[in-house]
Amino acid sequence: MNLHEYQAKRLFADFGLPVPKSQLAGSVGEAVAAAEVLGGDRWVIKAQVHAGGRGKGGGVKLVDSFSALRDEAARLLGSRLVTPQTGAAGLPVRQVLIEQPTGIARELYLSVLIDRQAEQLAFLASDAGGMDIEAVAASEPERIIRVRTNTAAGLQAFQCRYVGFRLGLRGQQLRQLQQIMFALQRLFLDSDASLIEINPLVVTSDGDLLALDAKLNLDDNALYRHADLAALRDIAQEDAREAAAAEHQLNYIALDGDIGCMVNGAGLAMATMDLVKLHGGEPANFLDVGGGATAERVAEAFKLILSDTKVKAVLVNIFGGIVRCDLIAEGIIQAVKETRIAVPVVVRLEGTHAEQGLALLNDSGLDLLTEQDLDSAAGQVVCAARGEPV
Ligand code: GDP
Numbered sequence: 001m002n003l004h005e006y007q008a009k010r011l012f013a014d015f016g017l018p019v020p021k022s023q024l025a026g027s028v029g030e031a032v033a034a035a036e037v038l039g040g041d042r043w044v045i046k047a048q049v050h051a052g053g054r055g056k057g058g059g060v061k062l063v064d065s066f067s068a069l070r071d072e073a074a075r076l077l078g079s080r081l082v083t084p085q086t087g088a089a090g091l092p093v094r095q096v097l098i099e100q101p102t103g104i105a106r107e108l109y110l111s112v113l114i115d116r117q118a119e120q121l122a123f124l125a126s127d128a129g130g131m132d133i134e135a136v137a138a139s140e141p142e143r144i145i146r147v148r149t150n151t152a153a154g155l156q157a158f159q160c161r162y163v164g165f166r167l168g169l170r171g172q173q174l175r176q177l178q179q180i181m182f183a184l185q186r187l188f189l190d191s192d193a194s195l196i197e198i199n200p201l202v203v204t205s206d207g208d209l210l211a212l213d214a215k216l217n218l219d220d221n222a223l224y225r226h227a228d229l230a231a232l233r234d235i236a237q238e239d240a241r242e243a244a245a246a247e248h249q250l251n252y253i254a255l256d257g258d259i260g261c262m263v264n265g266a267g268l269a270m271a272t273m274d275l276v277k278l279h280g281g282e283p284a285n286f287l288d289v290g291g292g293a294t295a296e297r298v299a300e301a302f303k304l305i306l307s308d309t310k311v312k313a314v315l316v317n318i319f320g321g322i323v324r325c326d327l328i329a330e331g332i333i334q335a336v337k338e339t340r341i342a343v344p345v346v347v348r349l350e351g352t353h354a355e356q357g358l359a360l361l362n363d364s365g366l367d368l369l370t371e372q373d374l375d376s377a378a379g380q381v382v383c384a385a386r387g388e389p390v
């Protein structure tokens, strides 16, 4: 799960990381009020969306009057911001962050993430922070500094000094970097994050380090123990179909093909997609309805698959291990009736009560193709999607 910049910056402040003074605004009036609270006569206005590259997309603007602030707030709020990271449709801007401007001497990069191969936390830093860090990583990898922390001992002061020297920091800045890196480690572990990124971490014109941007990704599998963080979710920023899937505990990933797949179990879903491809078809999605598939979930899964207008045929592949195939068959019948499916549906059932399940489907009077063998089911659905007789 992603957080907004303003949410991440509040967590930063809670953990003692230096951030500029800012105020959140959801309307032009609130933006003006925020600027009055902050004082001064110049402000930075920043669109709050779950994507980087906002600077390049016109989502970060320096304004030097109340009227310019009003204009920018009116332009951004209610719009969809397109950045190099969003895709053509962009993401909705419902809030802007009004920030005190910072005089910038240097823009650095600092992040912490999990190095899965080393099974350790890794800090990445660069003296080439700002908006093009991805390009730097690709073309000048030697400018990316990496330190890994020992899992038992954690981050060490000497590692912070090493990073600081390589970044060209001195004196007070080295102490500030050390505090920032230790605070990042605490925040990372406390929140079960998967990535925290500060880009840019600036050296201000006064020579202090300051986090000008904040990105924080949380590990979804650990969200259950962070009710406060889970409450920060902003569904409006997420892919509508994937959000609907998550709501019903379905693991759904949209793909480019035209054969909708509904399967119980991630491994079986992979095998099903492989067989569809082997028969010359292209899956429209990966969808795992989970081990405890219920009639309601099967119905939701059908709705999800069919909301994709590319789908020309559907393959249902259920292995009844714990779940009973006759119950699943009832769910399928209910779902097909409710969603008025207009494309061919091939159902393969195997396992506990498979015979009863297939009998129920065949007696339902619905236009379903039933199969017990997975290979022939995959072959049938590929033909059906092509409009060939099966
Ligand atoms: P991103 O493009 O989505 O990563 O948004 P950032 O928050 O990183 O902002 C992009 C760029 O805007 C930064 O690299 C800075 O150069 C600039 N910027 C952001 N905030 C300020 C600020 O307070 N003062 C000044 N002068 N520039 C800023």
Ligand code: MN
Pocket (backbone or CB within 6 Å): 052, 053, 130, 199, 200, 213
């Ligand atoms: Mn940034």
